Amino acid sequence: MKRRFLYITGIIGSIYTAILTLLGYHAANRLMFMKLKDHDLIVRREIIAKRFDEHWYETVRKEDFWVNSPNEYRLRAVFLQPLETTRTMIICHGVTENKINSIKYARLFERLGFNSVIYDHRRHGDSGGKTTSFGFYEKVDLHAIVSAVRNRIGSRALLGIHGESMGAATTILYAGEFEEDADFYIADCPFSDFSKQILHILRTSTPFRTSMTLRVANLFLKIRDGYTTSLISPREAIQNIKKPMLFIHSMEDRFILPEMTKELYDLKEGKKMLRLFDKGAHAMSFNENPEEYEQEVLRFLHHFGFTDA
Template identity: 30%
Template sequence: MSKSKKIIIGVAGIVAVLAIALLGSGMYFFHVAEVRAPKTFIKANKFKKNDPIFKYDAAFRKQNIQTWHQTTPGGLKLDAWYVANPIKTNKTVVIAHGFAGDKSQMAMYGQMFLNLGYNVLLPDDRAAGKSEGNLIGFGWTDRKDYVRWINQIVQKNPQAEIAMFGVSMGGATTMMTAGEKLPGNVKVFIEDCGYDTVKNEITYEAQARYGIPAIPRFPLVDIVSGISKIRAGYSYGEASSIKQLHKNHLPMMFIHGGADKFVPTAMVYKNYAATQGPKELWVLPGVAHAMSFQNNPVMYASKVQSFLDRYFH
């Protein structure tokens, strides 16, 4: 065998090994990102009794909680909590939870909105809590589910006035839902620390958590995105809050911690610029990811109420 053929075979072998390694890594990171399983790198909040928001969480769990359901076009049964405000009202808020979370982790926000005079609907996303499904949607597949939850509210009460609120991935879900066709009952959106695109968030986390380079362009995130397109039906590039916000003309409030190291604070300015309706931006200096409410629940509730009062009767 000639020397040149040996070189070609050697190079081909190296390329094959690299391709197999990248595909294997892609499958691993797809599992980390999207497959329903415990996410050990996500720390769930545990409230102590002296924590200022403990009373919010505890109070919500004492409410008369109803269970609602919907079935997706793909046959997944989704679960939600609904709490009617003790004082009868048509005002209802739909609350979206974060990555690797579920509706129970949003109970403190549920109580905040009950205190503000709203009924509360708290769904479990697909692949979360008591909802069926094995693949996390990062808000993109979930946005259609939230449209159906909103329509269910309207079916039960045609006079309903609806707000949508979400934190972290739930914030992105809120922004992505804002770009869909919605009934006129929907009045406003409030998002807290949501990302601008799934691709940017995954790329950022790959760098921050695993040291995977983004420049020069490294193919691993694109490989994981391609696996997602095949397995989950969407690529990371198409799952964009910004693209959806370009279609939104309803009022939206944006909240973000100024020291957010999980969803970089810079993302909120892109989201804020993208929306086409009335808008408000509140960045809290020195506050970490998804900690704005915990940092000062009284001020947080006051800011949210001030925004909502402009658009609800």
């Protein structure tokens, strides 16, 4: 009887382990190869919403250029120069999007007196790279983009970085790890800790509510892509950032909770501002509140002496 019990227990344990391994492998795959939005779909969406003016984009003075990533692929970037100025913004889009989604912010900053550099993250748009790493490798890419932009505008030119969602987390990770070569940052709906964010998604969108799936997924991530989710932690990086930062989030966001931005704001020392909008789902603060969003950015720039407006 005892042997039979041990035999059955062993079978159940083996099945459980096999299922957990499959779930972990699948979760790691979903992270590394998250389905990207179709380029034409993004273009149509932005045109219909009147956030992308094709005529403006075709006629504006611009420079298409490539940046070599230290991760051994090339990044596609576009330097939009509608103004005679060296004041420049680098704009980092969110996961599954591409640089077309950044044009709405480029137009905002144009109105505020800045040219902009938009670019595709690794594995997105026209850029190279085989996997998405939610900031782990993207922060190194951003460092390369910043260096390339500095070479174009000069060491004394005013340079800011705006990031949305994964782009905001990437901005924080970059600024916290590398010597800061930008003058200010705007972080729109970043996550504060990637492990915590993945657990939130698992518990709200799947039947797998334990951390065990994430632990197994991390094993596959480490083997296949060289990192674990615990290494993607803006909450740790934010404590090293000295330059001014504007934090933005929407209270209706259920994908990345606004509490994460509040946490980052509290952890950031020195010069900072926070704006929480009542309206807007994830990464929709600007779309739902365009005028208020622009005024908040202007107030931030004016408060810290980056504009005379």
